[in-house]
Amino acid sequence: xxxxxxxxxxxxxxxxxxxxxxxxxxxxxxxxxxxxxxxxxxxxxxxxxxxxxxxxxxxxxxxxxxxxxxxxxxxxxxxxxxxxxxxxxxxxxxxxxxxxxxx
Amino acid sequence: xxxxxxxxxxxxxxxxxxxxxxxxxxxxxxxxxxxxxxxxxxxxxxxxxxxxxxxxxxxxxxxxxxxxxxxxxxxxxxxxxxxxxxxxxxxxxxxxxxxxxxxxxxxxxxxxxxxxxxxxxxxxxxxxxxxxxxxxxxxxxxxxxxxxxxxxxxxxxxxxxxxxxxxxxxxxxxxxxxxxxxxxxxxxxxxxxxxxxxxxxxxxxxxxxxxxxxxxxxxxxxxxxxxxxxxxxxxxxxxxxxxxxxxxxxxxxxxxxxxxxxxxxxxxxxxxxxxxxxxxxxxxxxxxxxxxxxxxxxxxxxxxxxxxxxxxxxxxxxxxxxxxxxxxxxxxxxxxxxxxxxxxxxxxxxxxxxxxxxxxxxxxxxxxxxxxxxxxxxxxxxxxxxxxxxxxxxxxxxxxxxxxxxxxxxxxxxxxxxxxxxxxxxxxxxxxxxxxxxxxxxxxxxxxxxxxxx
Numbered sequence: 232x233x234x235x236x237x238x239x240x241x242x243x244x245x246x247x248x249x250x251x252x253x254x255x256x257x258x259x260x261x262x263x264x265x266x267x268x269x270x271x272x273x274x275x276x277x278x279x280x281x282x283x284x285x286x287x288x289x290x291x292x293x294x295x296x297x298x299x300x301x302x303x304x305x306x307x308x309x310x311x312x313x314x315x316x317x318x319x320x321x322x323x324x325x326x327x328x329x330x331x332x333x334x
Numbered sequence: 335x336x337x338x339x340x341x342x343x344x345x346x347x348x349x350x351x352x353x354x355x356x357x358x359x360x361x362x363x364x365x366x367x368x369x370x371x372x373x374x375x376x377x378x379x380x381x382x383x384x385x386x387x388x389x390x391x392x393x394x395x396x397x398x399x400x401x402x403x404x405x406x407x408x409x410x411x412x413x414x415x416x417x418x419x420x421x422x423x424x425x426x427x428x429x430x431x432x433x434x435x436x437x438x439x440x441x442x443x444x445x446x447x448x449x450x451x452x453x454x455x456x457x458x459x460x461x462x463x464x465x466x467x468x469x470x471x472x473x474x475x476x477x478x479x480x481x482x483x484x485x486x487x488x489x490x491x492x493x494x495x496x497x498x499x500x501x502x503x504x505x506x507x508x509x510x511x512x513x514x515x516x517x518x519x520x521x522x523x524x525x526x527x528x529x530x531x532x533x534x535x536x537x538x539x540x541x542x543x544x545x546x547x548x549x550x551x552x553x554x555x556x557x558x559x560x561x562x563x564x565x566x567x568x569x570x571x572x573x574x575x576x577x578x579x580x581x582x583x584x585x586x587x588x589x590x591x592x593x594x595x596x597x598x599x600x601x602x603x604x605x606x607x608x609x610x611x612x613x614x615x616x617x618x619x620x621x622x623x624x625x626x627x628x629x630x631x632x633x634x635x636x637x638x639x640x641x642x643x644x645x646x647x648x649x650x651x652x653x654x655x656x657x658x659x660x661x662x663x664x665x666x667x668x669x670x671x672x673x674x675x676x677x678x679x680x681x682x683x684x685x686x687x688x689x690x691x692x693x694x695x696x697x698x699x700x701x702x703x704x705x706x707x708x709x710x711x712x713x714x715x716x717x718x719x720x721x722x723x724x725x726x727x728x729x730x731x732x733x734x735x736x737x738x739x740x741x742x743x744x745x746x747x748x749x750x751x752x753x754x755x756x757x758x759x760x761x762x763x764x765x766x767x768x769x770x771x772x773x774x775x776x777x778x779x780x781x782x783x784x785x786x787x788x
Contacts, residue, residue: 245584245585246374246375246585247585247586247587248374248585248587248768249374249378249765249768250469250470250471250472250765250768251470251471251587253583253585253586253587255580255583255584257580279698279700280698281697281698288587288588290588290589290590292589294579295576295579295580295583297580297583297589299583299589301587301588303470303471304471305698307473307764307765308374308377308378308765309377309378309379309763309764309765310637310764310765311637311638311683311685311714311716311762311764312685314687314693314694314695314696315694316375316376316377317375317376320694320695321695323694324694324695324698324699324700327700327701
């Protein structure tokens with residue numbers, strides 16, 4: 232098992248307006264990208280957020296070596312139960328996902 | 335055709351910009367200076383209250399620098415989403431600052447003011463006619479929602495900014511606009527490539543965030559009839575194909591598509607090429623017109639009133655058992671609120687967030703450590719009135735100060751960092767619209783005023 236943060240250059244999360252959250256995984260290299268496209272499942276992202284897999288939009292972007300996920304914000308930005316106004320700390324939760332590494 | 339250069343001093347007025355980089359930008363002869371004044375990103379209270387997030391003094395100092403630059407170079411200066419939220423109140427605030435500066439500099443200026451604030455009655459009528467429709471993950475609304483909002487704005491696009499530029503104004507103060515519209519308007523007016531105009535605007539909307547050394551702020555976007563160039567102005571900043579293409583992803587739920595008033599930008603076939611060590615050329619972006627013409631709405635309403643407390647746990651046993659301690663307080667205090675204040679379950683809430691343990695993600699937190707030195711406990715009481723929220727805060731106070739893990743131990747005392755321990759936050763707000771409004775004419779929901787000052 233490898234922590235996701237060790238397989239990529241950078242992980243960023245951010246509001247995409249008050250109702251959506253977007254997470255960008257900058258893989259850095261083509262080989263890191265290819266490995267992750269194969270090994271990181273949308274289900275794992277859904278599991279981290281405790282939501283249905285179908286609510287997550289996934290974009291594999293080979294020209295940028297980036298994988299992007301967008302999902303309805305776990306809590307609407309600024310609502311009484313929201314914990315992070317700008318949505319940037321969610322990147323930490325995704326960074327710490329354990330990925331099964333296959334040779 | 336000649337190219338159109340738009341100088342963007344920073345991602346938002348109030349964030350500061352590098353003066354030397356701005357000067358370098360001015361030497362490259364821009365046709366317009368465009369700066370954004372806000373977004374929804376800082377939360378619903380700014381829109382709800384109709385106030386700016388940034389300090390008035392910072393805003394004034396930075397705006398003064400841009401007003402001087404504008405006068406010296408005789409080019410228009412535009413600010414979009416003035417005062418963070420772009421309501422009439424923040425447009426007025428920006429106008430007042432502008433007048434003060436004009437007096438101080440002895441400038442005579444023509445100001446175009448574009449207002450984006452919406453009349454709730456007109457919106458209710460439009461809703462009844464089916465002209466307001468939800469975007470993805472929009473809250474359910476009824477026709478009453480508009481009257482409940484303290485402020486509603488519509489996001490202006492390039493058409494409305496173009497109308498403002500066409501007045502021949504020196505300075506354009508716009509209420510809520512899309513981040514991109516203030517940059518895209520002039521290249522579109524001069525017939526530059528439409529896809530490039532919007533794509534370049536998206537890349538430039540956060541200033542030099544599309545380059546290395548993003549804090550320098552200043553970036554020039556140069557548009558022509560086939561594409562656009564991105565040139566950061568600070569000496570050490572570099573735009574490269576990866577830094578530029580990555581910015582298209584920023585704060586955007588679809589990396590290929592960006593919806594704007596009147597259409598959408600499609601960058602699926604965009605091509606990013608390094609021009610030299612620090613600048614990038616982009617071609618192949620596409621603009622797709624849509625019908626009918628729509629603008630997005632933003633609205634905020636009061637969601638309750640709050641009183642909050644912060645207490646620190648440093649005792650090892652309490653740090654280790656903090657969740658149990660917090661759950662016990664939550665349960666006992668909630669029962670007391672219902673009993674003594676006669677509140678129903680739905681009329682109040684108490685949240686205890688353990689800072690240092692799970693305040694960021696709550697139950698979704700996966701990391702757990704026994705090595706925590708201390709914890710902050712943020713207690714949030716929310717109710718229908720401030721009086722009630724404060725009463726609940728005051729009922730929480732003795733629990734947070736003295737609550738024991740079991741009944742048999744000596745009464746503990748925890749650390750309040752200040753007195754009074756309760757901070758009354760007043761009204762809290764929530765975003766309640768994620769909808770678009772159909773317009774027959776782009777100016778229908780906006781108004782334009784021209785003021786000659788000084």
